[in-house]
């Protein structure tokens with residue numbers, strides 16, 4: 183079938199035609215149309231943030247993946263650039279240009295990505311300021327798994343991540359060790375084209391369920407230094423079912439090319455966030471984006487004409503004990519409009535539900551500080567319809583020490599996938615015990631079908647909801663068990679759109 187190749191001149195028209203869709207986010211990045219998954223090639227270069235992404239420009243399903251490309255100077259508003267990588271017939275990437283990263287070597291911007299099939303490492307460079315990319319004439323630069331690594335048949339070997347240290351470049355690959363678990367492999371080079379395999383940086387154990395299961399393939403590694411600690415991010419997949427699980431972090435020491443983790447945890451508890459990638463910006467901050475996948479049937483995604491949203495940019499830091507600290511990028515504050523503030527709102531006893539009647543909206547930022555007292559279950563509901571038929575509840579449950587997003591009644595639509603895999607059930611609830619102080623702080627970003635929650639800076643949860651009713655716009659505070667709870671402060675802003683359509 184001959185299809186017109188999308189170019190920058192058609193991107194605006196594509197965005198315009200999808201803009202009336204009530205589920206389409208307004209201040210999260212997503213492509214002009216069709217499919218997106220992992221963020222790729224994140225880099226801050228010459229004052230601009232470049233965001234590449236796994237993209238099928240022809241349909242809202244994962245197929246023959248290209249690299250889409252957008253650029254931003256303020257981290258908030260994005261401009262579409264031409265598609266950066268397209269699979270080429272007779273090339274190592276003929277079946278798709280899967281995930282990878284961007285670096286600048288001797289002044290030359292260079293993309294590393296996964297050619298499929300078989301899975302290999304390919305390279306592309308740009309000499310025009312990161313718009314047009316030339317594939318390396320000797321692709322693939324790594325054509326097979328290292329000797330002695332049994333990565334399956336066909337092998338699972340993808341998602342190159344690079345960083346520079348002294349005179350050396352290092353490269354990480356995600357893989358699978360048959361019968362053992364996922365693993366991240368470490369390579370070294372001086373020139374980016376000749377790579378020596380060193381050893382596994384870290385291996386998982388698929389038999390081990392504590393503190394959480396790490397699946398049977400490890401994907402999308404990221405490795406970075408904060409102070410004197412190194413942090414590894416890994417996304418875990420269950421190979422046998424193809425289930426994408428969640429992303430874990432490990433922090434510790436990297437000496438003599440050996441990584442020794444000293445702390446570990448789950449990066450995101452929401453069950454809709456995967457394959458994040460980081461960049462270190464020109465101010466020295468570590469910023470991260472992840473892919474927020476859909477929770478609608480494949481048919482509903484294709485009918486909508488778009489699928490996949492990028493998370494908001496998040497700032498990563500490491501606390502004294504080695505734990506990862508995550509917060510929303512402060513630049514997002516520039517989108518705030520129409521502020522509403524309330525304080526010392528008591529909920530409970532006679533009023534178990536307290537509607538914030540002044541507030542209606544599906545594009546909101548909400549910050550609440552709660553003093554729980556003896557109360558066991560309390561929280562915030564968003565996207566509530568006036569008759570209560572639809573609502574999404576953000577629940578703090580002190581008795582169980584958990585925070586969850588309950589989207590059971592978020593939508594009356596049959597197109598919504600409510601099923602959550604058993605593996606996800608385990609991590610869907612963020613531990614409230616992570617918070618040491620008595621006041622609980624929930625920082626919520628609601629953007630139509632997207633919810634992102636930052637819990638006291640220590641845990642994040644993202645979810646997808648698709649309320650069917652146009653009047654599901656209400657916000658309520660609630661207290662379900664115990665006597666009463668005091669919402670010390672409630673701040674709500676309407677959020678502006680980042681698109682000019």
Ligand code: DQQ
Nearest residue numbers: 220236280281340401457
């Ligand atoms: N998505 C990419 C792979 C990666 C996976 C393919 C993670 O490179 O391992 O689109 O979502």
